[in-house]
Amino acid sequence: NGNLTNAEALRKDMVRDGAIFQSNSDTEVILHLLARAPAGSLEEQIQYALRQVQGAYSLVILTRTALYAIRDAHGFRPLTIGRLGGAWLVASETCAMDLMEAKIEREVEPGEIVVIDDTGLRSIRAFAPAEHLQCVFEYVYFARPDSVLWGRNVHTVRKALGRQLAREHPVTADIVIPVPDSGTSAALGFSEEAAIPYELGLIRNHYVGRTFIEPKQGIRHFGVKVKLNPVREMLEGRRVVVVDDSIVRGTTSRKIVRMIRGAGATEVHVRISSPPIHWPCYYGIDTPTRKELIAASHDVEEIRRYLAADSLGYLSLDGMLKATGSDPANFCHACFTGGYKVGIGPEPDQQLPLFG
Ligand code: SF4
Structure with missing residues (x-):
């Protein structure tokens, strides 16, 4: 949810370096940045990728072992965490939690990376604090x-x-x-x-x-x-x-x-x-x-x-x-x-x- 304001520039740079894009979505820019990140944990690679993008994004990344819920440092768009029994849910709006009869836990904070895996929920503060710009x-x-x-x-x-x-x-x-x-x-x-x-x-x-x-x-x-x-x-x-x-x-x-x-x-x-x-x-x-x-x-x-x-x-x-x-x-x-x-x-x- 949101729009990256420097996606086009990043995309042009990566295409010049040989990247092949499959869509016009600005989200794919983040995937390419992830693929080019230096070796390290996925958490480090996500931080590497997101430090290069500008604009508004509320993002969810699902891997085999973890769910990442991320809001840009300005917090333009909402992102909410819910709980249903032992499961965690993430959605842009709380009405989705109501639909699932889930309990609303809290919002993902601006600039926060929330990691949900077998061990539970962890919060990473990866970005410098920035002015809040809720839409x-x-x-x-x-x-x-x-x-x-x-x-x-x-x-x-x-x-x-x-x-x-x-x-x-x-x-x-x-x-x-x-x-x-x-x-x-x-x-x-x-x-x-x-x-x-x-x-x-x-x-x-x-x-x-x-x-x-x-x-x-x-x-x-x-x-x-x-x-x-x-x-x-x-x-x-x-x-x-x-x-x-x-x-x-x-x-x-x-x-x-x-x-x-x-x-x-x-x-x-x-x-x-x-x-x-x-x-x-x-x-x-x-x-x-x-x-x-x-x-x-x-x-x-x-x-x-x-x-x-x-x-x-x-x-x-x-x-x-x-x-x-x-x-x-x-x-x-x-x-x-x-x-x-x-x-x-x-x-x-x-x-x-x-x-x-
Ligand atoms: S307030 Fe206006 S310019 Fe700012 S994010 Fe919302 S719609 Fe866009």
């Missing part, structure tokens, strides 16, 4: 709401994001609806804080893929209609607040506003439970390039006009970090601020955020 977007969108992440339940954090959003961008309206499922928890928080009834104004069809990852414009536009259907009885003649977690390209949000208005809403107020996304993520969240991000080239008023919404309000950076309930200094928020703290690659479109 705040895990709380906003990526993690499952039933998971416990960095000590807090994700749904609870999302409700807090929605509450903060209601305080920052109050509006007079008849109902609050989520864009399901991504906006559900934040909309609940918004509704409670604003004392505006929560309703289901859009129903999600669970049988179609997520529009976020469909590459072609045409398919994506069609995808919104297949994915969401308005509940006319709830929307007709009403002033509607619609809450979502983020706006990426803006095309989906625009369709949704049109859909809600088409079902008879008299006003549509869009509220977003994170700040505008100005920059791509290079640490493992699949965002598009900068030129496709609507907030990279448009201010909030321009986006509101593009969406054809009556009003648009984004949660502030400070408000978002405060709502996590954790120390704001522990989070990465580079996609909102451009403050990439771990080196990003040399490709032309990847240099843009550094010098933009």
